[in-house]
Amino acid sequence: MIRAVLLDILGVIYDADTPIAGAVAAVERLRRAGLPLRFVSNTTRTPREAMIEQLAALGIEVTDAELLTPARAAVEWLRRHECRPHLLVHPDLEAEFSGLEGGNGCAVVVGDAGDAFDYAGLNRAFRELVAGADFVALATNRTFKDADGLFSLDAGAFVAALEFASRRPPVVLGKPSPDFFLSALADVNCPAADAVMVGDDAESDVAGALRAGLGAALLVRTGKYRPGDETRFDPPPTAIVHDLAAAADWILNRAAA
Structure with missing residues (x-):
């Protein structure tokens, strides 16, 4: 049952x-x-508060405890491992990682960064991994259905690129x-x-x-x-x-x- x-x-x-x-x-x-x-x-582009508000606007009331996101899991992981994040995420999501700057170690955190997925950003993340940073993937989805109704690349392709180049498998925190x-x-x-x-x-x-x-x-x-x-x-x-x-x-x- x-x-x-x-x-x-x-x-x-x-x-x-x-x-x-x-x-x-x-x-x-x-x-x-x-x-x-x-x-x-x-979803790793939208902050959790915005998701709760969007659901409420549709008539679905969701408490904070009822919503699980990879970003929330990542914050808990970073605190548990005493790591500061090197973020390669969407700018709208960066605020969820505030207050974690003082960790003893470093972890590269990759989500769906959207237009922030450029060579410079990927290369900075790669160099952190080569230098010994931990590797955390918020999710490894291949695609998502975008606002225009068409499929777009999700974070998985970029996580795979960093894994290939650094020879470092990520810790995957989302589905x-x-x-x-x-x-x-x-x-x-x-x-x-x-x-x-x-x-x-x-x-x-x-x-x-x-x-x-x-x-x-x-x-x-x-x-x-x-x-x-x-x-x-x-x-x-x-x-x-x-x-x-x-x-x-x-x-x-x-x-x-």
């Missing part, structure tokens, strides 16, 4: 600033059923890291086997969740989904559903009474 639900945001609840049809009502139905919800996003999924369940008193993930990325959301031990992972045909995604990665989705509304139907039919 399902006792907790993890939801991706971009591509599942909204695209750009537009809610996906039926998504807001689906979230409300899951809440009314008493299921703990956690919103787990790999598909098993720790990221499990940390979402840490305060809901739910074993991974009783939780379900809903996402539009068959690799990071779905296969990642199943490898982390979640009992089910649903792939929606919205957002970045493309026909055939369900067969491209292993393990495959537990089910493929049209959208979050259909996912809610699937979940509620299997939820604990």
Whole structure:
């Protein structure tokens, strides 16, 4: 039986600033059923406060504890390892790392930097890695669906370039890291086997969740989904559903009474 639900945001609840049809009502139905919800996003361009405000504008109230982002995980990792960050992230995200300048070591932190992904920035990060800095990737997604409706390069390609050049594998803190999924369940008193993930990325959301031990992972045909995604990665989705509304139907039919 399902006792907790993890939801991706971009591509599942909204695209750009537009809610996906039926998504807001689906979230409300899951809440009314008493299921703990956690919103787990790999978005690394938007600060968490802005994400919470955007969801609220759509009619979905999300508490700070209910939203998990790679940036929050990175801040905790940097504090735990007493590292100051060398940031290669989107300028809008830099404020989330304030107050961490005094660490004993250094860690290169890479997210989706957008236009900040230029040669000079990548080379500075590379030189820090060669000099011995730790290597932290907020996420390794290949692509994302941009505001114009087309696919754009995500952080994964740039993380791979730095890994290739430096011969240093990164610590990945967002999806598909098993720790990221499990940390979402840490305060809901739910074993991974009783939780379900809903996402539009068959690799990071779905296969990642199943490898982390979640009992089910649903792939929606919205957002970045493309026909055939369900067969491209292993393990495959537990089910493929049209959208979050259909996912809610699937979940509620299997939820604990």
